[in-house]
Amino acid sequence: MTSPTHADAAAALLAVNRRRRSIRRWVSIATLPLTLAALLLVVKLLSMYAFAHTSISSFVSGAYAESESAARGQDVLNWFEQVRAPYNIGTALAGAEQLDAARSELERAVPLAQGLEVCPVLINLSLVVERQGDAAQADGDAAKAAELYGEALEITVETPEECSSDEAQRQSPQPDRDMSDTLDENQQRQQEKQRQSQQPPPEQPEQPEQGEGEQSETPQDKLDDIEDRLNQGAQEREDQLGGGQGDDGSGGGGTDKPW
DSSP: OOOOOHHHHHHHHHHHHHHHHHHHHHHHHHHHHHHHHHHHHHHHHHHHHHHHHHHHHHHHTTOHHHHHHHHHHHTTTOOSSTTHHHHHHHHHHHHTTOHHHHHHHHHHHGGGOOGGGHHHHHHHHHHHHHHHHHHHHHTTOHHHHHHHHHHHHHHHHTSOGGGGSHHHHHHOSOTTSOHHHHHHHHHHHHHHHHHHHHSOOOOOOOOOOOOTTOOOOOHHHHHHHHHHHHHHHHHHHHHHHHSOBOTTSOBOOOOOOOO
């Protein structure tokens, strides 16, 4: 049996290297989806933070359109904290007075909220519906306003009691704003608005009709008219008593005219 030559050893080494490269290639192909998923996850997490920060800072500065646009960026591939995107969109739309669209987004956020996440969603939803009632009241539609105030009040009353807890306050997006006090104030205000919108409008006193060119009579005019009538009556009595005799000089018994 002959011993392996240098050429045989080199060929064997090349074969081993080829097998190693093949294994690495297949391992890379097999793990490629996981690598891409991990990369996508990192990008998504970073973009969520960036969009959330932009949405909040834009809202605070009053740039509601920019806030809404950033919040809609959160809505793409919204796998984590799904309530945040519709909540931020609805809040931005409410700031821009697009109340119908804001209400729709906040109503979409309610079933996505978990635990105490629902508290700020319900508070903002109640405020949006209340502002819809204000708009109806301003348009003169008291019945619609009363209906919307009732819906807002119902949302406030049905907000879970846990939303008044210290834990809910710690999770609030506005820690400097007391959630319990906000709920109480909203309930009182919405009750008062609903009550006022259900009251009938005050009756306007009827104004006496005056003819064209006719002016209202003053107290002095009334006194002058009475004095004229008295003078006229006295003159008529004098005529009847002194000037009512016939040609023969006999007195004619005249009848007094009504005054």
